[in-house]
Amino acid sequence: MRxxxxxxxxxxxxxxxxxxxxxxxxxxxxxALLLVCPQEYKKTAAAIIILSDPAMLGSxxxxxxxxxxxxxxxxxxxxxxxxxxxxxxxxKSISLALISTIAANLIVTASLRHNVNYAMLTFSTFVGxxxxxxxxxxxxxxxxxxxxxMILVSPLEIIITTPPILxxxxxxxxxxxxxxxxxxxxxxxxxxxxxxxxxxxxxxxxLLWFFAALLLAYKxxxxxxxxxxxxxx
Numbered sequence: 001m002r003x004x005x006x007x008x009x010x011x012x013x014x015x016x017x018x019x020x021x022x023x024x025x026x027x028x029x030x031x032a033l034l035l036v037c038p039q040e041y042k043k044t045a046a047a048i049i050i051l052s053d054p055a056m057l058g059s060x061x062x063x064x065x066x067x068x069x070x071x072x073x074x075x076x077x078x079x080x081x082x083x084x085x086x087x088x089x090x091x092k093s094i095s096l097a098l099i100s101t102i103a104a105n106l107i108v109t110a111s112l113r114h115n116v117n118y119a120m121l122t123f124s125t126f127v128g129x130x131x132x133x134x135x136x137x138x139x140x141x142x143x144x145x146x147x148x149x150m151i152l153v154s155p156l157e158i159i160i161t162t163p164p165i166l167x168x169x170x171x172x173x174x175x176x177x178x179x180x181x182x183x184x185x186x187x188x189x190x191x192x193x194x195x196x197x198x199x200x201x202x203x204x205x206x207l208l209w210f211f212a213a214l215l216l217a218y219k220x221x222x223x224x225x226x227x228x229x230x231x232x233x
Contacts, residue, residue: 003087010095019061019096023103026053034111043194044168046112050104050125050188051164051181058096058129059136059157063149065092066140075225085221089214092137093130100129108192115193124187127206131180132160134213141224177202180209 014020030049037045069075078088104125108116136153143149163176164185176182183205190198 002082002084003091006083006087006091007095010091011098013065014095014099019099023057023099027103027106030107031110034107042112043189043192046108046192047185047188047194048165048168049107050121050192051128051185052161053103056129056132056157056161058093058100058133059139059153060150061096062092062133062136063140063143063153064146066137067143067146067149079225085225086214086218089134089137089217089221093133096133097126097129101126112192117191117193120187120191123203124184124191124206127210128180128184128187131184131206131210131213134210134217138213138217138220141220178205180206183209 030053034042034046034049069078101122104121105118108118108121135156139153139156140149143152160179160181163172163179163182166172167176167182167185177186177199183202186195186198186202187206189195
């Protein structure tokens with residue numbers, strides 16, 4: 001009940017601050033672009049769009065959310081509330097992943113329609129979004145302003161997205177598949193019918209990245225909040 005309450009509050013916050021409107025606006029633009037995109041490039045363009053925006057926007061939004069909460073002094077209340085650090089992290093990552101997943105499915109439904117594995121698309125976008133959101137949350141705890149956060153997180157985003165974008169142009173090495181961006185790239189390609197085969201180990205790899213990021217965030221969030229208001233377990 002405590003976690004559900006936190007999750008609903010985060011969703012209400014995102015609705016209030018226009019996150020859903022922003023995702024809908026960009027989704028409409030991407031759908032329009034894909035509808036006029038030549039057929040031979042459409043699935044590649046769709047995979048790049050889903051990877052770079054719906055799946056990864058959470059890592060940018062979470063920085064603003066953390067810093068807004070920090071600026072309003074909410075963290076000093078959170079550290080003495082019944083809400084646990086793990087529940088806080090999961091609430092933030094799941095609520096943003098929900099928007100990303102809805103957006104990805106909407107884009108694919110409106111622009112591709114055929115040969116789409118929606119179960120795989122939903123899984124990959126949801127888990128991938130949580131991975132990048134939790135990573136962004138960790139980075140946000142080291143930032144003092146939105147500008148500083150963008151400086152810190154942008155190189156990380158470039159590192160994550162560069163291998164998949166290179167792979168889209170045929171520049172690829174199997175060793176890179178262990179990284180979350182590449183694992184997500186392959187799963188998205190399979191889910192939209194661009195490839196007919198997927199390595200089974202890519203799914204556990206994406207989940208392992210999420211649990212690794214979750215563990216790091218669980219260790220980082222309490223001391224970050226302690227500097228603002230007390231002890232948190």
